[in-house]
Amino acid sequence: xxxxxxxxxxxxxxxxxxxxxxxxxxxxxxxxxxxxxxxxxxxxxxxxxxxxxxxxxxxxxxxxxxxxxxxxxxxxxxxxxxxxxxxxxxxxxxxxxxxxxxxxxxxxxxxxxxxxxxxxxxxxxxxxxxxxxxxxxxxxxxxxxxxxxxxxxxxxxxxxxxxxxxxxxxxxxxxxxxxxxxxxxxxxxxxxxxxxxxxxxxxxxxxxxxxxxxxxxxxxxxxxxxxxxxxxxxxxxxxxxxxxxxxxxxxxxxxxxxxxxxxxxxxxxxxxxxxxxxxxxx
Numbered sequence: 001x002x003x004x005x006x007x008x009x010x011x012x013x014x015x016x017x018x019x020x021x022x023x024x025x026x027x028x029x030x031x032x033x034x035x036x037x038x039x040x041x042x043x044x045x046x047x048x049x050x051x052x053x054x055x056x057x058x059x060x061x062x063x064x065x066x067x068x069x070x071x072x073x074x075x076x077x078x079x080x081x082x083x084x085x086x087x088x089x090x091x092x093x094x095x096x097x098x099x100x101x102x103x104x105x106x107x108x109x110x111x112x113x114x115x116x117x118x119x120x121x122x123x124x125x126x127x128x129x130x131x132x133x134x135x136x137x138x139x140x141x142x143x144x145x146x147x148x149x150x151x152x153x154x155x156x157x158x159x160x161x162x163x164x165x166x167x168x169x170x171x172x173x174x175x176x177x178x179x180x181x182x183x184x185x186x187x188x189x190x191x192x193x194x195x196x197x198x199x200x201x202x203x204x205x206x207x208x209x210x211x212x213x214x215x216x217x218x219x220x221x222x223x224x225x226x227x228x229x230x231x232x233x234x235x236x237x238x239x240x241x242x243x244x245x246x247x248x249x250x251x252x253x254x255x256x257x258x259x260x261x262x263x264x265x266x267x268x269x270x271x272x273x274x275x276x277x278x279x280x281x282x
Contacts, residue, residue, distance in 0.1 A: 127140075138157060195279045241253075
């Protein structure tokens with residue numbers, strides 16, 4: 001079906017037109033709307049229609065938008081398998097059996113995506129990756145109903161739930177060293193005089209090993225679990241991390257992030273972090 005734009009129609013007019021409480025034609029045919037809701041500019045409606053002795057309940061899907069000052073709509077229904085899947089599952093529960101394979105597959109996908117969304121319940125302090133976004137991840141700073149807000153590199157963003165990827169951190173923040181512990185660790189490290197390789201692992205802690213020479217590139221890659229990336233900082237000369245740690249969904253390393261003086265609201269290191277201390281120039 002194409003688009004229809006009633007002259008001078010407001011958004012509310014279009015919705016009212018598509019979701020009448022009840023219409024009965026001269027021959028007795030009934031068309032009524034049992035429930036409806038808007039998800040953005042997609043209108044979902046649970047309709048009931050048919051002759052009085054035999055009606056069926058089905059789901060209508062309507063795209064609504066504004067064009068040249070007038071609001072209009074494009075009407076579809078589930079038997080067409082429209083590619084919009086955030087319909088309330090309760091509408092599916094109350095609808096009659098699907099009339100064809102397309103409607104059945106559409107309902108299955110609506111249920112699948114609803115189940116996936118229900119598993120994603122972000123909490124304040126957790127770090128989540130984002131899909132189809134120029135921002136790779138956010139730390140959740142506000143949750144209210146379906147509304148989410150997150151921070152990345154000091155910038156506050158509204159986060160639609162549909163672009164949530166996977167949880168890549170949160171518990172690590174609770175287990176990270178506090179400020180006093182970080183200061184004590186830095187003081188202890190300054191007292192080390194021998195060449196040392198220190199590895200900090202998320203949610204585990206750190207280990208320090210005295211060495212005779214600088215680890216090879218291959219050794220460093222094994223320590224971080226991938227290609228290495230140098231981490232600029234004001235405290236230590238050589239710090240390495242997995243170059244693709246965030247893309248791979250490695251857990252955040254909050255202890256290393258704080259130890260290097262990085263503000264967690266601006267950036268967070270992910271995966272193992274390797275610090276080289278007191279190594280002679282080659």
